[in-house]
Amino acid sequence: MSDFEAKLSKYADLAVKIGVNVQPGQALVVNAPITAAEFVRLIAAKAYEAGASQVKVNWSDERITRLQFEHAAPEIFSKAPTWYAGEITEFAENGAAVLSVIAEDPDALKGIDPVRIAEYQKTRGAALSKYREFIMSDKISWSIVAIPSQAWADKVFPDVPAEERVNKLWDAIFHTVRLDREDPVAAWQEHLNTLEEKATVLNAKKYKKLHYVAPGTDLTIELPEGHLWAQGDSINENGHTFVANMPTEEVFTAPLKTGVNGTVRSTKPLSHGGNIIDGFTLTFENGKIVSVSAEKGQDTLEHLINLDEGAKYLGEVALVPHHSPISESNILYYNTLFDENASNHLAIGTAYAFCLEGGKSMTQEQLEERGLNSSVTHVDFMIGSAEMNIFGVTNDGTEEPVFLNGNWAF
Numbered sequence: 001m002s003d004f005e006a007k008l009s010k011y012a013d014l015a016v017k018i019g020v021n022v023q024p025g026q027a028l029v030v031n032a033p034i035t036a037a038e039f040v041r042l043i044a045a046k047a048y049e050a051g052a053s054q055v056k057v058n059w060s061d062e063r064i065t066r067l068q069f070e071h072a073a074p075e076i077f078s079k080a081p082t083w084y085a086g087e088i089t090e091f092a093e094n095g096a097a098v099l100s101v102i103a104e105d106p107d108a109l110k111g112i113d114p115v116r117i118a119e120y121q122k123t124r125g126a127a128l129s130k131y132r133e134f135i136m137s138d139k140i141s142w143s144i145v146a147i148p149s150q151a152w153a154d155k156v157f158p159d160v161p162a163e164e165r166v167n168k169l170w171d172a173i174f175h176t177v178r179l180d181r182e183d184p185v186a187a188w189q190e191h192l193n194t195l196e197e198k199a200t201v202l203n204a205k206k207y208k209k210l211h212y213v214a215p216g217t218d219l220t221i222e223l224p225e226g227h228l229w230a231q232g233d234s235i236n237e238n239g240h241t242f243v244a245n246m247p248t249e250e251v252f253t254a255p256l257k258t259g260v261n262g263t264v265r266s267t268k269p270l271s272h273g274g275n276i277i278d279g280f281t282l283t284f285e286n287g288k289i290v291s292v293s294a295e296k297g298q299d300t301l302e303h304l305i306n307l308d309e310g311a312k313y314l315g316e317v318a319l320v321p322h323h324s325p326i327s328e329s330n331i332l333y334y335n336t337l338f339d340e341n342a343s344n345h346l347a348i349g350t351a352y353a354f355c356l357e358g359g360k361s362m363t364q365e366q367l368e369e370r371g372l373n374s375s376v377t378h379v380d381f382m383i384g385s386a387e388m389n390i391f392g393v394t395n396d397g398t399e400e401p402v403f404l405n406g407n408w409a410f
């Protein structure tokens, strides 16, 4: 076995055992592009080794997706077939774990009519609303991992000779998921403990608001009563832990839907639906996005926030130190799974139910009453930098430093 094959095998192990943590008798659904076939076969083998009852793979292909956007009949985008959401929802109802393997070309849908993309996202998002509840309330185990594709590597390393780019991206990914450590599983355990310590401090503080100050940013985010800070590992309905994002460097909670005021400026490009949005500013009044301006991708950004009412509000507040391994690698991934873990970020759209005390067992209506946002979408965007200060505002209005110059103040 070559060194690469050994690492790939360990990576599949990590995805199955730490990522979705497949249990004996449990089904595993894998969403993956056809370019990931070799890796997905390893995953299937590891999952069966762990006792999986069944491994169901949903293959996709970016070129076919692009052809569909270019040529398919209009009704394909405005109407999601019932089987589409039915299958994954049924798997979720039966307690399956869901692993998504991504290898996206950040420009896969460049030039495609953004109205068509937005319509597609909206109908799929609505069709998947029941499934999304399983995810947003941690009922089932789910995880996302990434592998390189040539197009993605070309975008990340344009200055490296073409034939070396994919290997360079593999090395970068292996580093971010700690596969270059002696014992990756132990390294993950230690890392997750560190994140939990930060969440514990914030949970004890119970700040009323966070105040963000950075060039182009002056933003206040109120946190709902009973908010909970969460980190990398989660626990599903059956008491099994899983890690939803690999890598993960964030500690996060839900904002009060109507409690966001001021202006925030993005600090990294956002690859969304096969298009790039960059250099953008959002202005909020009582939680609602009242104006947006982007140097690049204004159309895509406008379509995003007009998907539904909830897409005009925030659903996540996440803290990531500027001194994280991904951030220090200084690589711009054009992929949110990586870029969000190099930067403080926020998310437009739906909030995680588990970010509220007792939230996992609340209905959607109850969550909304408590101030959590809901939407057909959830899109993280990056706002952190070495120049960002964040203050926690206590109930009596005192401001305490949480982040100074981009890093934890405690």
Ligand code: ZN
Residues within 6 Å of the ligand: 250, 252, 316, 318, 340, 345, 380
């Ligand atoms: Zn996040």
Ligand code: ZN
Residues within 6 Å of the ligand: 316, 347, 378, 379, 380
């Ligand atoms: Zn998010």
